[in-house]
Amino acid sequence: MxxxxxxxxxxxxxxxxxxxxxxxxxxxxxxxxxxxxxxxxxxxxxxxxxxxxxxxxxxxxxxxxxxxxxxxxxxxxxxxxxxxxxxxxxxxxxxxxxxxxxxxxxxxxxxxxxxxxxxxxxxxxxxxxxxxxxxxxxxxxxxxxxxxxxxxxxxxxxxxxxxDSQGEKVTQQAIDDSKGAGDVLTLTYLGGRPCRLRLASFNETVAAKAPGLKVSRQAVTVPGQVESATNATLAWLAAHPKGSAPSFSIYACFDDPALGAVAALKQTKRDDVKVYSFNGVPPALAAVQDGTMTATLWFDxxxxxxxxxxxxxxxxxxxxxxxxxxxxxPSVLVTKANYDAFATEHPDAVKAG
Known part of the structure; x- marks a missing residue:
């Protein structure tokens, strides 16, 4: 040829x-x-x-x-x-x-x-x-x-x-934190290949390692992904009141829906839900630092x-x-525990644009 x-x-x-x-x-x-x-x-x-x-x-x-x-x-x-x-x-x-x-x-x-x-x-x-x-x-x-x-x-x-999928790394963190039991909301976007792969990895890993997790699934719209995720999370929270499950978590396929979920949690004053995400944009890293988001997988x-x-x-x-x-x-799973070390090593990553 x-x-x-x-x-x-x-x-x-x-x-x-x-x-x-x-x-x-x-x-x-x-x-x-x-x-x-x-x-x-x-x-x-x-x-x-x-x-x-x-x-x-x-x-x-x-x-x-x-x-x-x-x-x-x-x-x-x-x-x-x-x-x-x-x-x-x-x-x-x-x-x-x-x-x-x-x-x-x-x-x-x-x-x-x-x-x-x-x-x-x-x-x-x-x-x-x-x-x-x-x-x-x-x-x-x-x-x-x-x-x-x-x-x-x-x-x-x-x-x-x-x-840039790497869904298994974030999923495993969510499983470890929940001890394999509780209710999970997934926020995904089916028009993006990374989101599809991350959701598929989540489904496979949960089925194999944490079948006790009860999963609700919601697709978000783009544009409008933050508002779409906020509304979906508000509806899910209403159906899953505090104390009704061993644990609550939200698995978002990228940071914007995760930040929408964080907004819903603040609006309802829920502090019992862990939020996981991907990409590590500065607002998400700031949310990890202040504890409103549990983890995000940062990509360079x-x-x-x-x-x-x-x-x-x-x-x-x-x-x-x-x-x-x-x-x-390269990627780094950023949590509150390693945020300071991450920010020292990658100062540009945490700077707002």
Whole structure:
């Protein structure tokens, strides 16, 4: 297969847990460097084997451009990835177009098609499952425009899979805290692949290790995820009064719904419900610090954005490839017990934007 015949290329970053030294994982700085190196090696070597094909955008002369499609302008975690990617792209000399898909996969597909028409050199997409982006890929493939994804999963031609699910780590913490008995509310978003994987991991782990937990499930809407989660939590709390179960907990698939749940708990003055979440955006970390949230799994999304663009740049320069490889990235489960050590090691992570 030549570069001009190759299928469209994706690179995704895997947020699988890495070994931690001490309460906050002192090896993360080294791990982050390994992530970038592995990602670039995986894409670079495959591309070199494929040849030196280039995109129409790259051949058109002038400054090259890339498109960054964010899942939703209301999703802080995805936006951290995009902001970092935009900064890295500018440093590499690319013009950058950022498009907000507003949580709608059809808008993401349309954005990909429009970006191809604008002759961009490459595209990065956050959160949306690649299996739902067929219309967009139908445009990027023939145009030989490489695509990278953060959290979207693999598809034919993806060089690197970057996945930020890691549901088992948070689920195990929730099971340990509840001692395997009590009532749980899950707040999920079925339009995002990380949320789907986290819910699937939760279901599998609870079934295997804590069948005594009684689970209620509620999907949230995006945009409006905070308000949607607040309303769902208020209804669940009304049906689960204090003292009616051995324990109460809420498992949210990302921080915004978790913060909505925290708002409902404050409104009803309930202090008997533990809240667990993912992504570790500054408001969630602040909630962990003050004890209103029990734990959040922090990902170094800023490093992810930079790595995505590094991989995309390599793919643009060297051509697409059908090879696929999974690359891990660091995460830390932050609780009140290790918050101070975490904040000392990662001061930028706790700063409000």
């Amino acid at each position: 030549t570069a001009s015949q190759a299928v469209p290329r994706f690179c995704e970053i895997d947020f699988s847990p890495l070994p931690e030294d001490g309460p906050c994982g002192r090896s993360l700085l080294v791990a982050g460097a390994v992530v970038a190196g592995l990602a670039l090696t995986a894409c670079g070597s495959a591309a070199e084997n494929a040849g030196s094909g280039s995109t129409p955008a790259a051949q058109s002369g002038g400054k090259k451009s890339i498109g960054l499609i964010t899942f939703s302008g209301t999703d802080p975690s995805a936006n951290i990835v995009v902001a970092s990617a935009k900064e890295k792209a500018a440093a590499l000399g690319y013009d950058v177009t950022v498009i907000d898909a507003q949580g709608q996969v059809d808008q993401a597909n349309t954005a990909m098609q429009n970006l191809v028409q604008r002759k961009v050199s490459g595209i990065a997409v956050t959160v949306f499952p690649t299996s739902s982006l067929a219309a967009g890929l139908a445009a990027t493939g023939p145009a030989n425009v490489p695509v990278v994804s953060s959290g979207g999963g693999t598809a034919p031609g993806i060089a690197v899979n970057v996945d 999304q800023s490093a992810v954005g930079g790595t995505l663009v590094d991989v995309l740049d390599k793919s643009i320069k060297n051509g697409a490839s059908g090879d696929s490889q999974q690359v891990p990235a």
